Amino acid sequence: MKPSSWIRGPFLPALLGSAEGFAIDPEPVLALDSFVRRLEDQRAGQQDVLAIWRWGEAIVPHGIGLPGQALASRRTLGEALATLARGFPLLQSDSSLTVDHHGDEVHVTYRVLDPRIWPRRADAELTLGLIRGICLRYGVTRDAVLDLGFEHPADRDLRALATYLGLRPRFDQPLNRIVLAARAMANPLRADLAVSAATEAEAALERGLNALRRQTPLSIQVQDLLLAHLDQGLVGQAQVAARLQMSERTLRRALAAEGRSFHDILAECRRIHAQALLARGELPLCEIALRLGYSDQSAFSRAFARWHGTAPRTLRRRTEP
CATH class of the missing domain: 1.10.10.60 (Homeodomain-like)
Known part of the structure; x- marks a missing residue:
């Protein structure tokens, strides 16, 4: 039985360091407000301002369940990001992840929809880190990341993050957002990474989305x-x-x-x-x-x-x- 607002995926216990509070359905499932709160506690205990961001980058596609399995079969970055946005409701409820094209730019935006779940700085850093990790699988260079924005106010020295990303993040934004150069959407999967079988993963994703729509x-x-x-x-x-x-x-x-x-x-x-x-x-x-x-x-x-x-x-x- 899932909580009313939830996040699910094989990556959860390893990320939070404990299985406490999880339901198995058949993947680990945790109440979204509990996940955000526990991740925020993890962030508060970290001296390294890049820790949560790097955790997000390190999540492998199969760690996020069906959306990740389908994503791993995509040959270009544009296809992978579109699959992530489409499958995101299976990973996390009451949240929004969109990919929008604006001329020479592509805006990937994310936020938890329930405004009562706050603060949620670590959750934003983790999710944008996950998105950048996907970009790295497709060889996206730093110059193709044009902008980075967070909805929360700046609360720590962010010089290390700015140096690591090659740009200075903006804060107090309406949404958490990464802006990419549109040309990067054609980037192929790196040669050292294997493409998963597409047909089976896509069919499983579609079945999962159809079941979720019926249940919601x-x-x-x-x-x-x-x-x-x-x-x-x-x-x-x-x-x-x-x-x-x-x-x-x-x-x-x-x-x-x-x-x-x-x-x-x-x-x-x-x-x-x-x-x-x-x-x-x-x-x-x-x-x-x-x-x-x-x-x-x-x-x-x-x-x-x-x-x-x-x-x-x-x-x-x-x-x-």
Whole structure:
């Protein structure tokens, strides 16, 4: 039985140094908030600022289960990253990993969708390290890594990381992101690495994704879409229905069958995201309003008053140390 939010894969026990708290389903499975918290504790105990990043780089494809097995069969970096993004829901729930092309650049972005799971610095470093490890399998040179951003604030001397990567990371970004030169997408797998059989791995990945879709309630799919795209203005029922490839009427009826409504799910996503952003304290209220998909700060403040009976500024003062 998996936790409601989870991460799974053969790499987990070795990474965390203990099997405590794992479910076997048939791979090791751990609650996502527990994983992030335990990894954060590991980070706090490390003198080497590169430790978590290097752990991510060292994860071999088969260590992340079905997505990794399919990834290992890909002949170019572009195919490998696309496979990772497609298969990522089998590795980790309530999270987003995307690969987007922007002219001469490719943006690989990652974040945990639940804003209440925080801090999550080590998780971001591990996952971006994993992505760079995949890039290294395809011979990506340092000059092809154009930018690196983290959603958390800088909290330690990062000269070693900047030297190691050949660029200075940026912090307090909306997403964790690696920007690669688009030309690197054609890079072939290094000659010293073997390509796995593609047909069997792809079929297993597709079976796993189909089974996950059947098991995931529609209300959770809607929630994840909203949390992933609130800051891009994806707050309309018609937009979400289109993303799910169904009509608005079908979406309403299916949610009603689960005892939920689109309006309630949207309000809950906004409420928990607002509380988390206010508790962190670094964003102005106008920016929080935009990230929640409101047209302006006053609309956000009115909604917040309905949820909590008080103004967002008041709650922020209460949570300040």
